[in-house]
Amino acid sequence: MNIEIKDLHFTYPTGLEALRGISLSIEPGEQVAIVGQNGAGKTTLVKHLNGLLQPTRGQVLIGDWDTTKYSVAKLASRVGYVFQNPDEQLFSKNVGAEVAFGPRNLGYNGDQAQALVKDALALTELSNKTETNPYDLSATWRKMVAIASIISMDTAIVIFDEPTTGQDAVNIARIANVIAELRKRGKTVITISHDIDFCAENFGRVIAMSQGKILLDGKTNDVLGQEEILTTTYVDPPQLTRLGKRLGFNKTVKNQEEFLAALKK
């Protein structure tokens, strides 16, 4: 499902102009990371994709749907949104019910819903925790419940807001696995993140935002190589990119594989 954003402007009721003319299109199955300093407009932008915010000016299309003409509930069948803080999202008395809530509301019948729930729980390694109250789980596992409850809705587009914040290395690897599986299934995945190393290792396209505008938009290596521009929106290139640059590699590298290949030359 295509995402088409045309000259999007958004001003908050306080007068804060958070988006100042964003145009971009995202093809089905793309994996896009949005980076940039606090206050750049990243969250404001993605909240337009599921209708939580409506454009002040411009247009947002999800497939053939104009977001101003469909309710948030309706858009939820196309766009899933994993909040930064799972506690803003979880409310059921056990994990199984939490993850089943979405597909039930989208009108899947009992068997279909059950299959979606089972799949989402397996993917997030929660299969043995279905009876547990989400609030009896650690923050790490609550994050996985929040992710599972979106994946079970089987939307074509999945948005993650800061998925790695406060997570340890093991859980970050788990989240990377989920994203890899969604890529295999042809889902569009959009992530907002300050964790530039995570973005480099898991996303093919990077959009850098600053002050409500798009600063850079392109293939991960092309964007991450532009250190001087990234610095203006408070983003440092990934550790291995910086190391490669200091070592004088003639190509921008973003992960271990590319680094080692360049090193051997």
Added chain:
Amino acid sequence: MAIVNLQNVTYKYPLTDSPALQNINLQVNEGEFVAIIGPNGAGKSTLCYTLAGFVPHFFKGELTGTVEVAGGESHNSSLSEWVLNVGLAFQNPFNQISGAKYTVFEELAFGLENIGIPRQEMKARVEEAMKLTGISDLADRSPYSLSGGQQQRVALTSILVMQPKVLVLDEPTSQMDPIGTREVFGVIRKMAQRGMTVILAEHKVEWIAQFADRVIALKDGQILLDDIPSEVLTSPILPANGFGISRYTSIARKAQEMGLWNKDRLPITLDQAVEGFFNEGRK
């Protein structure tokens, strides 16, 4: 001289069977900057709460062993005495903000009001601390209207104004962008240089490598390693136990396996990695 001294500390939260901390022995010298790393659930926050007196005074539960900070002993002190020596910035700033104040300025003065600091001194201390953490422009905003990163700066500042001898920080930059993180680490280091003792629970090893004097690796409530950053952060024990390590260390380890890194020591910072790989190239 040790300003923090934990001897055989074991702690269980109420209604739990297994201890969150087990037999912790830890001495921290005055002015030292100590980082605590560990997977989620390792006991980092519990250790912070113990140092700050919230364990056992607020959380109750069962604490054995001795916790001494700045000459006082936790069992024998009240929380109101304890906070004069130790300040804790919470992992989630939302849980720390009082909810009783309309502006950031008032929020920052809240702790000082409670210990009876004269008005003029209160204002001076709040203004100085705001300047230090770069939040002077937020003075008149409501603490609840701020972004996560801004709230974290307010939470840190509200502890700094108290001028505690020991500053305990639980992932103080988790919601900040990289530049915000760098600035806050700069502030923390400045406080340590002024003689404040800093104990920091943190996942961001790249920053720990550059700033901390010492690193404690915690898992399942126990201390696995306690040494200088270059020893702890390059130990093979870390990746084997689910700890995050710097990309510089992991790439050099990989290169080592392939015969492309021959230095004895693995790097923990960009400069060390650059130096090591350059030497390799010249051979």
